[in-house]
Structure formats: structure tokens, C-alpha cells
Amino acid sequence: MSVFISFENTMKKNNLQHRTRYIAFVAASVDGRISLGSKALPHWTSREDWEFFQDSLSRIDAVVVGRNTYELAAKRLRKRNTFVLSSRPKTLTRRGTVTFVNPANVDLPKLLERHRSVAVLGGGAVYRFMLERKLLDEIFVTIEPLIFGRGKEMFVGGTRTVRVSLLSVKRLNRTGTLLLHYQINHQQP
Numbered sequence: 001m002s003v004f005i006s007f008e009n010t011m012k013k014n015n016l017q018h019r020t021r022y023i024a025f026v027a028a029s030v031d032g033r034i035s036l037g038s039k040a041l042p043h044w045t046s047r048e049d050w051e052f053f054q055d056s057l058s059r060i061d062a063v064v065v066g067r068n069t070y071e072l073a074a075k076r077l078r079k080r081n082t083f084v085l086s087s088r089p090k091t092l093t094r095r096g097t098v099t100f101v102n103p104a105n106v107d108l109p110k111l112l113e114r115h116r117s118v119a120v121l122g123g124g125a126v127y128r129f130m131l132e133r134k135l136l137d138e139i140f141v142t143i144e145p146l147i148f149g150r151g152k153e154m155f156v157g158g159t160r161t162v163r164v165s166l167l168s169v170k171r172l173n174r175t176g177t178l179l180l181h182y183q184i185n186h187q188q189p
């Protein structure tokens, strides 16, 4: 798919060596909220976004999620190489293809280095943590045509300011769902 080709081209153009690519996928309201409550997965996203998301995940080697999000989507995530961030295990606990990891005591980039592509699937605490640790190379943000005026922030608790470069923008449907694809420039304030 074109978004993945564009990343490979960027890598070639910048003469970058292979390393793990971290890609966040976020669905948001126009006012940047990702959820109306922490105990529910978003039911307000469009069919077109769901199709894009599933297609993208089929090309990804592993996923990283927070414990709250894992608990909401465990059935689907159990089929994948899933890394669940949690402060509960001392270091690592494995259950089939799912690894519960405490990043305070484990070198997360090292743990994930054998995977070429890692999808960062949220929620808000995990998007923030991965951005702050410079473990995000790209972000896909699907903006659904809704204003919530409340709900969970994309980066819970806030982050430093990070500059991003727009790689592509696509309108996904007639109701006005937009898919934005950015590269994250950690070096530039």
C-alpha cells in the first residue's frame, strides 16, 4: 500500500539503515479526543477507517498497547505479537503471543528490535510514553467528523512540543473522515 511504500522511499532517500519502525495509529475526534470513556473501545469510527486499520495491521510485525486498551481488545490482540505495557510485572510475563512488559525494568527498544515494524495502538498513556521516549517514527491520525468537547486526550497528561511533517492526507468517505499521515521529527522543537 502507498503509505508503506512512502516510508521505504523516505528511508532510502535519507540513506537510513534498517531498524524497527514505530508507527502509531490513532482515531480522533476533531477536537483530538480518542475516547469518551476509558472502559470502551471507540464505536464512533468509520467503516473506512476500520478497513484501513485492519489492512495496515496485516503488514505489521508486532503491536504495543497499554494494559487498559489490551483489556478492551484482548480477544483480537491475542492473535498478534502483542506487547502490553504495564507496571504490574516486575520485568516480563509471556502468555502465548502476548508479552506483558514493565518498561521501567526492561529495555523496550531492545526487546522489540527483531521486529521490522511495530504498531503503537494506544491508548493515551502509551501514545504519550512512546512519543516521549522517541519511540515513534510515524503517526496515522484518522479524524472523524465529530466534536466531543470531552473525553480522553490523545497524549494523556501532555507532552513536549514535537514537530511533524505531513506525508499524506486522504479523505476516506463522503461524511468527511480524514486520514492524516505524519513523520515525527524528534530533533526539531
Ligand SMILES: NC(=O)c1ccc[n+]([C@@H]2O[C@H](COP(=O)([O-])OP(=O)(O)OC[C@H]3O[C@@H](n4cnc5c(N)ncnc54)[C@H](OP(=O)(O)O)[C@@H]3O)[C@@H](O)[C@H]2O)c1
Binding pocket: 025, 026, 027, 028, 033, 034, 035, 036, 037, 038, 039, 040, 041, 042, 065, 066, 067, 068, 069, 070, 072, 085, 086, 087, 088, 102, 103, 104, 121, 122, 123, 124, 125, 126, 127, 129, 152, 156
Ligand atoms: N481512538 C483510538 O485510536 C484509541 C486507541 C486505543 C485506545 N483508545 C481508548 O483509550 C482508552 C484507554 O487509554 P488509557 O490512556 O486509559 O490507557 P492505556 O494507555 O491503554 O493503558 C494505560 C495502562 O497501561 C500501562 N502503561 C502505560 N504506559 C506505561 C508505562 N510507561 N509503564 C508501565 N505501564 C504503562 C499502565 O498499566 P498498569 O496499570 O497495569 O500499570 C496504565 O495504567 C480506552 O477508552 C480506549 O478505547 C482509543
